[in-house]
Amino acid sequence: MTGRSGRFALLAAWIVALVSVAAYTAHTLKISTDLRSFMPPAQSADQKLLMEQIGEGPGSRLLLLAISGDEESRLAELSRTFSSALREDPRFSQVINGEFDAGMLDETLLPYRYLLTASFDEEPLDAAVLADELQQRVEDLGSPAATLLKPILERDPTLEIMKLAEAWSPPRQPLVRDGVWFSPENEALLLAQTHAPGFDPEAQGEAIAAIRNTFDAVKSAGDTAELVISGPGYFTVMVNADTRGESEWLGRISTVGFIILLLLAYRSIAVLGLAALPIASGALAGVGAIALVFTEMHGITLAFGFTLLGVAQEYPIRLLSHRRAGETALESVRGLWPLLLTAIASACIAYLAFFASGVTGLMQLAVFTISGLLVAGFSTRYLLPRVLPIRFRDAADTPGLGAVWNWLEALPRPRWLPALLCVIAAIMLWAAPTPFWQNDLAALTPVPQDLMQREGRLRAALGAPDVRYLLIVEAEDAEGVLELSEQVAPRIEALVEQGAIAAAELPSRYLPSLETQRARQQKLPSRDALEAMLDEASAGLPFRQGLFEPFVDDVETARGLEPLTPAAFASSPIGARIDAMLVEREGHWLGLGTIIGMQDAEAFGALAAETGGAVRLLDLKGASESLVISYRERILQAFVIAIVLLVITVFVAFRDVRRAWHVLAPMTLATILVLAVLRISGFSLSLFHLVALTLAAGLGLHYALFFERTTPDAAEARRTLHATLVCVISALLVFALLAWSSLPVLRAIGLTVSLGVGFHFCLSILMARKGRSGHAG
């Protein structure tokens, strides 16, 4: 494998291999954007329910729409035409805008009202009740309400449709102006529920495009009105596009910077191209490994993975900077290999911590980086030296490098410096203004804060129920849930009276149990009896003879109906609500009641104790926090193991406690300093900070390893400095850019790693062993 032709053959084979792997993975790999794969795995039943609700629950399928930017009457008009157009779209299961809708029960379900209504539970329908109702209708017809009531009067003289509509109306209504929902900020509000789950970016993207197109179609050319969309589905789509967009332009900028840096450092275009080969191999190996192990790759893994793999760029840089005259590239790399191998092994071990986290996204990240680092490292060792050109510039001769080296060497290295830094870090950690850990799951999702606030504002304006609490009613089957929920309804009413909550919605609010429906059915009068009652009740009233025939027909139909089950009810809008409130899991049925205006969660304790936990409060925030806490405990454990392994690796590599200490001490102190600076700046630590700290520690290990190496050769010392400077600047190029990202997760990583690179570099110089080479050049 010597000579020019051999070099080119190897190079060609390498490139062909890369291209074919690229073609294969581009063909097979699917990119997913389910944010849950970046959330901790669920352990308890409550946590599982939480994750399910986050992804597929009715709440996650809701899109909140707000129309603003015109006069109130025009906005209301738009809201009406827009929502009726959207209702035609099969992608949406429900579109509501607050319009009064007497058709809440569709035509075929109307006779069921006599099984659903509680009006005749205490006093059965008889002549006296009917007479009182009819007298009231006479009065209604003489009042302003007449126009409203007339269309339904013949069929429904006791107004059961109205009573049901009232009973079913949301416990806390949004503001209504001009007949439709408005926010206090004067936007017309709509709710659209998609059939597709909230975390299906493709389906949600289609739904959102349909919403935008429909809106553009209904508004006329001169309209100034604007549409704002919010909701989990919208965030999925937006994060998807943002992640892709941001990682693309960040990647582009760092690539350009990187090219300039390498050209400046090595003054050779050929070297620049060749130096990219190990990292390209590493990246492709990473993607390939994911395609093999997992079926799909998360978009965030892809974005992070390439970023984290930046560490691997150190390997070719070390090789290029450390080449010296009279030595082939292979000889140089053999000299460097023990240190490089220590660096690669320790970085891989650090990334094992990601794998142990058990979070799919982070596990993917671990597989990606570990296989990427190994391939990049070994290709630097075995392939790159064989394709590098023979001629090169010795990095030790870089102008100005000697001066930098002398300046660094002349810096005072007081022995008390590490101790002082420890004290300062301790004070900063102690004085930090915010809680140490970020327990809020929402802080992990890369949705910008202002959009989250807008979401919160729209939810509040829509009177959407408390997203924090769910009232769980558990039973053997759906019917059992309805029966139990009827049983506890008076208890919940009592809690409302006490002021523990403002309101609650139980499943039985929308659908009584079969038993209750049958009992009501039994009490309904027969056709003859009802006609006799009507005659008696309308004596002396001016109603036309036979006017209420449709009413008599409906009652008669109701007597023969099979009671309504959730499944049969599901086709109507109200039925869709009850459907969403009943969930089957592991052979049990759960009723998901909503709570509005929680004041005293403790008050539910007695109810849970009495029902043996069948009726209990689920604190979603509590469940999500416990999820994050248990997740963090696991990750911390993994970190402890990683640190132990790392220390062992360094000791094994050096077989010398003193030397190992000189590598590990600056690394540890720098990590503590990064932590202290983050904390004093008001950051609460999230899992992403922890991940970034590990990455920075991995980079710091490289610097410490190479600076620790004593060499009598001044030129070699300058090569080490050259390599480290190129590495530090290239790392800063990538991560300082990330620190400017608009996505909180990327920002957390970028900031932490940039700080880390700075501290690690300074400390590994300032805390390096004394007695190295004297003045250089």
Next chain:
Amino acid sequence: MYDRALVARGELEYLGPGRLGKRVDEPYTEVTTIADGQVTLQRGKRKPRQISLQRVPELEGFLRGFSALLGGDAQALQRDFELTGSGNQDRWQLRLAPSDKRLRKRIDAIVVDGSGDDANCFSIVDADDDVSIMMVEQLASAPLPEPLTQKNVESACRGGDAAK
């Protein structure tokens, strides 16, 4: 809806823009107050019922029109209704057809009959041709036309028999 006329007596009060009061004394007692976008119905000894006008936009338009009519706010009237007038100074008729599409499904028109400066009757003609006629001022205290048919009441409103 009825096969004979229902007669109710009471008092109608105009309480300023957007505010109306209506009291029925016979054959049942009822007080309706419309103020600040809320309709309050108080019947006999029952708990008062409240309806927010915002829930029922067509009703709001109707009542806005009615109150504009009583308050003499021609501009507001023209916004919500198409006006057509007929007759002369002594016997005039004003027909207000709602411009709101949804309201038109329920109500054909409000018809006001009057003579000189006074209105005699307010008739609300429903889309299904049911009519409720409110006779006011001197007509209210005059004896009702016999037999009590829609035709006779209408002619009384147009300055017919009952006024003599």
